[in-house]
Amino acid sequence: MIAKTTTGSDFEGALTYGAGQRQGRGKEPGEAPLLVVSNVIPGSPKEMAQDMQAVAARSKRVRKPVWHTVLSWKAGEAVSQAQKVAAAKRYCELMGAPIDRHQVVVYEHRDKQHAHVHIYLNRVPIDGGPALRTDNNFYRQPAVTRQISQELGMDPLPERRRSLKTLDPTKEVARQRVSQALAQLLQQSDREGEQWLALQLQKLAIEIRYTHDKGGVLRGVSFETEGVALRGQEVGYKGAQLREALAASVKPVREPEAERKARPEVSTTLPQPAPPVRPKQVRRKGRRQ
Numbered sequence: 001m002i003a004k005t006t007t008g009s010d011f012e013g014a015l016t017y018g019a020g021q022r023q024g025r026g027k028e029p030g031e032a033p034l035l036v037v038s039n040v041i042p043g044s045p046k047e048m049a050q051d052m053q054a055v056a057a058r059s060k061r062v063r064k065p066v067w068h069t070v071l072s073w074k075a076g077e078a079v080s081q082a083q084k085v086a087a088a089k090r091y092c093e094l095m096g097a098p099i100d101r102h103q104v105v106v107y108e109h110r111d112k113q114h115a116h117v118h119i120y121l122n123r124v125p126i127d128g129g130p131a132l133r134t135d136n137n138f139y140r141q142p143a144v145t146r147q148i149s150q151e152l153g154m155d156p157l158p159e160r161r162r163s164l165k166t167l168d169p170t171k172e173v174a175r176q177r178v179s180q181a182l183a184q185l186l187q188q189s190d191r192e193g194e195q196w197l198a199l200q201l202q203k204l205a206i207e208i209r210y211t212h213d214k215g216g217v218l219r220g221v222s223f224e225t226e227g228v229a230l231r232g233q234e235v236g237y238k239g240a241q242l243r244e245a246l247a248a249s250v251k252p253v254r255e256p257e258a259e260r261k262a263r264p265e266v267s268t269t270l271p272q273p274a275p276p277v278r279p280k281q282v283r284r285k286g287r288r289q
Contacts, residue, residue, distance in 0.1 A: 001071060001072065001073050001074075001087065001145045001148060001149050001154060002071075002072050002141075002142075002145055003069050003070070003071055003072075003091065003141045003144070003145050004069065004070045004072070005067065005068065005069045005070075005134075005137050005141065006068050007064040007066060007067055007068070007123070007134050008064055008066040008068065009063060009064050009065065009066060010066065011048075011049035011050075011052045011053050011056070011065075011066055011120075011122075012045060012046055012049035012050075012053075014049075014066050014068055014120050015045035015046075015048055015049050015105060015120055016045045016046075016049075017118075018032065018045070018105065018107040018118045018120055019032055019034070019044075019045045019107060020032030020107075020109070021045060031109065031110045031111055032107050032108065032109055032110070033107065033108050034105070034106070034107055035081070035084060035085050035088065035106045035107065035108050035117065036085055036088055036089065036099070036104060036105065036106035037104075037105055037106075038099040038100070038102070038103065038104040038105075039099070039100075039102065039103040039104070039126050040052060040103045040104075040105060048105060051103070052065075052103050052105075052122045053065075055103060055122055055124055055126055056122055056123075056124045058124060058128065059124045059131055061131070062123055062124055062131045064123075064134070065122055065123045065124050065131070066120065066122075066123075067097070067119075067120070067121045067122070067123050067132060067134070068118065068119070068120055069091065069118075069119040069121075070116055070117070070118055070119075071084075071087055071088060071091060071116060071117050071119065071145070072114055072115070072116040073114055073115045073116065073154065074114060075113045075114040076113075076114075077114070077115065077154070079115040079154065081108070083152050083154065084108060084115065084117050085106070086152055087117070087148050087152060087154075088104075088106045088117055088119050089104075090148050090151065090152075091119065091144060091145075091148060092104055092119065092121060094144045094147065094148070094180070094183065095132070095140065095141075095144060096132055096133070096183055096186075096187070097121050097123070097125070097132045098187075101125045101126060101127055101129065102121050102122055102123075102125050102126065102132070103121065103122040103126065104119065104120070104121045104122075105119075105120045105121075106118065106119050106120070107120075130244065130245065133236075133241060135238075135241070136233055136236045136237075136238075136241075139175075139233065139234055139235070139236055140179060140235075140236040143172065143175060143176045143179060146176075147176060147180075170228060171228050171230070174225050174226060174228035174230060175230055175234055175235055177204075177206070177225060178206055178223050178225060178230055178235045179235040179236050181201060181204050181206060182235060182236070182237055182242075183236075185197060185200050185201070186245045186246070191246065192246075193246055194210055194218065194246065197242075197246065198210075201223075204225075205225055205226065206223060206224075206225045207223065207224045207225065208221060208222070208223050209221065209222045209223070209224075210239075211239065217243070218239050218240075218242065218243040219239045219240070220232065220238070220239040221237065221238070221239045221242050223235060
């Protein structure tokens with residue numbers, strides 16, 4: 001199984017293609033079934049695109065909120081629909097966009113000899129957290145697809161399409177281990193700063209080294225586990241990316257309504273100062289002549 005990803009800004013165009021309804025490239029009924037819909041009201045590509053665009057509009061920084069990934073299996077490999085659904089969901093989770101936090105739409109295409117699905121997700125999460133990053137997919141996706149293949153009992157990636165980095169299996173195992181640990185830790189709502197992350201990784205036998213500039217700003221990061229040294233970009237997190245992930249605001253937990261109503265109200269109105277008391281004037285009696 002391999003993954004190819006592109007990003008864009010047109011949800012409607014992307015979903016129209018996924019549904020097999022693009023003009024001039026229409027597919028027959030049944031050639032593009034809808035497999036997964038998460039945090040989106042099922043409907044036409046246009047309706048679902050409007051829903052996803054409304055969430056994407058909450059972020060002023062993300063210019064390309066559309067994430068489109070094609071998961072493909074090799075020709076002749078038998079893949080059940082349940083496996084395709086499981087692979088798509090697991091892919092989103094391992095890439096940092098679990099379907100409980102992101103809007104996801106998945107279509108299956110049956111117009112080629114090999115099985116493949118199209119995953120469309122909104123990089124902007126529904127909970128207001130940081131957007132899904134797009135860089136370093138070259139390093140992350142091969143490890144993710146291999147893990148999914150192993151978990152679901154699928155055939156491994158064909159030798160001719162393997163990355164040269166997989167020639168060192170020890171380093172690949174270490175890269176995958178560190179990448180997964182970071183993805184899980186940085187999704188925790190109680191995450192803190194650099195010292196917290198170093199302590200959590202130490203519990204997993206992973207050492208992290210930070211590089212700061214003269215102003216104390218995190219600029220670089222590297223890792224080591226079981227004697228294997230890794231650069232930050234090899235596990236999907238450069239210094240700037242890790243800095244942003246640690247500094248990302250976490251949505252505060254709202255107080256339950258019942259407890260809020262039961263709590264006695266405290267007035268914040270300050271008492272008004274009393275008007276000043278004017279001293280009484282003492283009238284002097286005139287001396288009689």
